[in-house]
Each structure stands twice: as C-alpha cells, then as structure tokens.
Amino acid sequence: MTSQPALIRETFPVGPLQCNCTIIGDPISKKAIVIDPGGDHELILQRLDELGLRVVSIIHTHAHLDHFLASGLMKEKTGATLHLHKEDQFLWDNLEMQCSMFGVPYTPVPAPDFWLSDDEELACGCGVALHTPGHTPGSMSFWFPNDKLLIAGDTLFKQGIGRTDLWGGDYATIERSIRQRLYILDEEATVVTGHGPDTLLGDGMRNNPFVRA
Known part of the structure; x- marks a missing residue:
C-alpha cells in the first residue's frame, strides 16, 4: 500500500x-x-506560483x-475565500483602529466569506480547525494529524504563550x-507559531514556563 505524499508546507x-x-x-490536487x-x-x-499551487x-x-x-x-488577486472565527469579527471590523494604534498603514479588507467553526475540516491537507480562545476570543489553531503539524498562531510559542492584555484576551x-x-495532540508534532521559530509540542508540554502539561 503506497503512503500519501507529505503536504507541501x-x-x-x-x-x-x-x-x-x-x-x-x-x-496531488495542487490546491x-x-x-x-x-x-x-x-x-x-x-x-505559490513557484510551488505550482492554487x-x-x-x-x-x-x-x-x-x-x-x-x-x-490576496482575495482580490486569487478569488480565494476568507475564513475567520465569528468571535473575532469585532477585531476584523476595527482593523483601521488597530493599524492606527500600531502606526501601520491601513488597507481595507472585505468581510470574511465564511465563519470557521471548531472541528471544521479544512479545504486541503486533511486539516482540522480547533477553537483555542484566550489570545483573542476567536483564536484558532489548525491541526494536520497525518503530517504531525500544528499551526498555533499566537496561542503557543517556543517557550511562551500569546499575550492576553489586548482586546478580548484572557489568561485563564x-x-x-x-x-x-x-x-x-501528538507530542512529536511540529508547532508553527505566529511569530518566531517552530517548536516541538512535546517540548512545550514539558518545558514551557507558562503552561506545562
């Protein structure tokens, strides 16, 4: 039995x-x-072009x-749909305010096309969306079990966790x-963090000074 080729990441x-x-x-599908x-x-x-992906x-x-x-x-150039958890709509709707607070030029973004839900299957890679609130009310992580890959956003970092002092954040x-x-999840999983280097989930479980398993 031939095994499925690894995801492109x-x-x-x-x-x-x-x-x-x-x-x-x-x-295979190049999606x-x-x-x-x-x-x-x-x-x-x-x-995307160099990788031959759509x-x-x-x-x-x-x-x-x-x-x-x-x-x-990205949506304008590709026609791809935008996805977000509903509980972060208030942040999406206030992008201009966020940009002004951080001194970043504001570029309008259309409303999301679809609201992500917990345990929702993703469009490719046999991935699943996990609702992991705390950094924001609608924070999501994305888990690809076949490839032992976790996209954690700003929820989990190498030797750290996301800050909870911004809008809607909550430490507990x-x-x-x-x-x-x-x-x-699988402790051998690679964790892609929102900023900085990848880490291993098992390393966080044992050594993260903020939250250990």
Missing part, C-alpha cells in the same frame, strides 16, 4: 510585524490554503492586524485552550 515571516505566514499545499497573510502579498503569490482559501488564526494585512489583496482561557486542545 512553507512558512515565512511577512509584513511590518513579521507574522509567520504558512502555505499548505496538497501535492492550497494560506494561513495568516500578514503582509507582502506579492511575496506570498510568488511562492490558493482556494485564506484562513486566519485570529484577527489582529499583523495576521491579515494582506488578506484583502488561553491556559485552558493549550492544556485541553493542544497538549492532547
């Missing part, structure tokens, strides 16, 4: 706040999802400005999300 920092944008591609296009839409489109959906771990500054332009909630939704 590429992660690189984009935008003024260097958010990690991740491309997930199906090696792709783009997670957190936080800027530099031309770079993202170039990488983006079908643009999904967001949450609605802080640095994770969707290029979402509108993020701690519960990490323990009950993320630390139950």
Whole structure:
C-alpha cells in the first residue's frame, strides 16, 4: 500500500510585524490554503506560483492586524475565500483602529466569506480547525494529524504563550485552550507559531514556563 505524499508546507515571516505566514499545499490536487497573510502579498503569490499551487482559501488564526494585512489583496488577486472565527469579527471590523494604534498603514479588507467553526475540516491537507480562545476570543489553531503539524498562531510559542492584555484576551482561557486542545495532540508534532521559530509540542508540554502539561 503506497503512503500519501507529505503536504507541501512553507512558512515565512511577512509584513511590518513579521507574522509567520504558512502555505499548505496538497501535492496531488495542487490546491492550497494560506494561513495568516500578514503582509507582502506579492511575496506570498510568488511562492505559490513557484510551488505550482492554487490558493482556494485564506484562513486566519485570529484577527489582529499583523495576521491579515494582506488578506484583502490576496482575495482580490486569487478569488480565494476568507475564513475567520465569528468571535473575532469585532477585531476584523476595527482593523483601521488597530493599524492606527500600531502606526501601520491601513488597507481595507472585505468581510470574511465564511465563519470557521471548531472541528471544521479544512479545504486541503486533511486539516482540522480547533477553537483555542484566550489570545483573542476567536483564536484558532489548525491541526494536520497525518503530517504531525500544528499551526498555533499566537496561542503557543517556543517557550511562551500569546499575550492576553489586548482586546478580548484572557489568561485563564488561553491556559485552558493549550492544556485541553493542544497538549492532547501528538507530542512529536511540529508547532508553527505566529511569530518566531517552530517548536516541538512535546517540548512545550514539558518545558514551557507558562503552561506545562
């Protein structure tokens, strides 16, 4: 029995706040999802082209400005749909205010096409969306079990967790999300964080100074 080829996965920092944008591609259908296009839409489109992938959906771990500054332009150039958890709509609707607070130029972004839900199957890669609130009320993580890959956004970092002092953040909630939704996954999984380097889930379970398993 032949095994399924591994997903195409590429992660690189984009935008003024260097958010990690991740491309997930199906090696057979060549469909792709783009997670957190936080800027530099031309770079993202170039990488998709070089990988021979066609983006079908643009999904967001949450609605802080640095994770969707290029979402509108990506949608305009590709026709891909925008996806977000409903509980982060208030942040999406206040992008201009967020940009002004952080001194970042404002580019309007259309409303999301679809609201993400907990345990929803993603458009490619046999991935599933996990609602992991705490950093924001609608924070999501994306789990690809066949490839032992977790896209954690700003919920979990290498030796850290997401801040909870911004709009809608809550420390007890993020701690519960990490323990009950993320630390139950395969400890050999690679964790792609919202900023900075990848980490291993098992390393976080044992050594994260903020939340241990």
